[in-house]
Amino acid sequence: MSIRNHAVGAPALAAVLALPMLASAQSNVTVYGIVDASVRRADNADAAGGSRTSLNDGVYVGSRFGLRGSEDLGDGLKAIFTLENGFDPSTGTLQQANASASNGSGAAAGGRLFGREASVGLASEALGTVTLGRQYTLAHPLSGRFQPQPNPNLDAISMFSTHHVARQDNMARYYKQLGPVGVYASYTFNEGNGRGRGVGASYTQGPLDLVAYYQEINNAANTATRGISGAGGSYLVTKELKAFLGYMKRNDRGTSAQENDVWSVGANYNITAPLVLTVNYAQDRQSGVNAGKRKMGYVGLDYLFSKRTDLYAEVDHNRLTGAYPLPSFMGTRDSATSFSVGLRHRF
Template sequence: MQRTPLLLASALALCCTLAAPAHAQSDVTLYGLIDAGVERLNHTSAGGGITRMPSIAGSAASRWGLRGSEDLGGGLKTVFTLESGFAPDNGSLQQGGRAFGRQAFVGLSGGWGTVSLGRQYSMLLPGAANTDIFLAQIYGAGAFDTYLAGPRLDNSIAYLGKFSSVTLGALYSLGKDAQTCPGERGRGSECRAWSAVLKYDAPTWGVGTWIDEQRGLDGSRETPATADLSGKKDQRLALSGYTLLGQTKLTANYMQRKNDAALNAYRKSNLWSLGVAHPVTQAITLEAQYYHFDYKDSADGGKMLALRGTYAFSKRTTAYATVGALRNDGNARFSPSVGVSNTALAPVAGQNQTGLMVGLRHAF
């Protein structure tokens, strides 16, 4: 008879233990993508051309990651993403050797949107994702402005929400990049950054605008009494839009940049582009984008035409061939290949360059 209360208590404890997980359901997904290919660049400054397997993506950046969420009830959930970028040519880590250099954030999400904290994308990415077809690819906007190919910010607090057809978001970084502008420095606006986006997406068209502003290190540290502690400002402001004509997508983008840290002639620049994407068949897609870049107070600049054809073997595996043909104006040394401009692989001042890459992409 004395065992009855003990048995009842044990049974109650077991029921509570089994029932507890029902209040909070969680899931974690392992995902990734690998994109590798061979590129041919002509007219390098070293003389002749070069055939290589580049670290940067031909059509999408190689990565692996973990993303997950936990249902907290009442429409609220916890979300997180840990995403690592790697170079498919040699297996090394990208983003300066960071373990999770592409994304590393945690947040809360509900019907009102998502608030997240960590290393994450500037609002430039959701602002340009639907309109710049070649944005973060080997022949794209990053040829003229490498930040556009990987707009990520450390130590950031972000909000992003979508309400019917309207998307709005904002981000503030307490220290934009731990490697080039170390940490949260506590000196005015030094190394701080912010961005914002506002978009409207209808069923067959969309328009949007985004702004991204960053502050660098103060260049007058030797005279702290008179130094400008805010650092130099680098601001990008863009307008973009797209329309669907049947299955054909037409896009247009314009970006103005003001960089106080650049030489006087290069402080203000403009980049605009026009793009088109058309699925020829269910497996074959053709894409093209024309870029025009110029400085307000310099004859230097460039024009680039990017072309790509893709063949989808399945939903996960795609082969592609892509071309970037860039013409330099003035004494510019831009290369169509992202990350190559003004290096030994770029052309000499004022010379043109063309890149061709053939590759394979697999998502998992």
């Protein structure tokens, strides 16, 4: 959808003639989203170790509705914005609408209309892009580049995002592409959500894509700091096969001595034009507090009806050792093997 400015009356006409740059500028707004619903049969889902069947949000990505826009300001400069909310298609309720404070998010007693992202910024061809608002941490999109399904929405097949915090309130973020190298930086202002800062870099050349990042997150009281560092990448082995490998280190300082070492290896393989196979294995080794391991693997098949609509199925397995904390999706410390089937449409 395009929006053009129109002059009405002599005063408005005079203003437009005095500002020819504003008169020629155009704004473009895009409405987009994903609706993804899945049926899941979860093993070891309650305190008795029983199974549960449920209708949920998407397995690989969360359902969302968004608006994205830009305005060409001339001389290689653009104004940009993104407004995006998440919702559960099984109930229609808002996601990311937490009412309590946590690392990166202030208390939101009234909920959040745009809980996934709400940002505005300026993009310059020469100087890079600066955005302000509620945004993804650097670790989230960069770590997604070394996973076959970037930071899956389902906790049972996701490991990295449980540590690095996906998004934060009150963030300023910078990005600049310099040939094959991308540079990233962010700073989060402490307004009841905790201060944060991060740096990152990427290198993309031919079939190779590499990323590295470091970020710190302080709690709201500034009594603890969570440091996250990660590196990894992907390689397009053939037109059909793409391989992924990544590592992340979490180091807590202050009120906790928790440390985590997480690594992941996986691949996407196009069996036929409409059918894609995903395999992934990941392991999280925790030390300092509640020492132990979580081992996770899953296999998925995705059938693409079109560029916008697909049907997928996945089977996942989780096993805990030592004193690793019990995840919310497991009822007991026994292992769990579960499966999901989902239907996804993009617009």
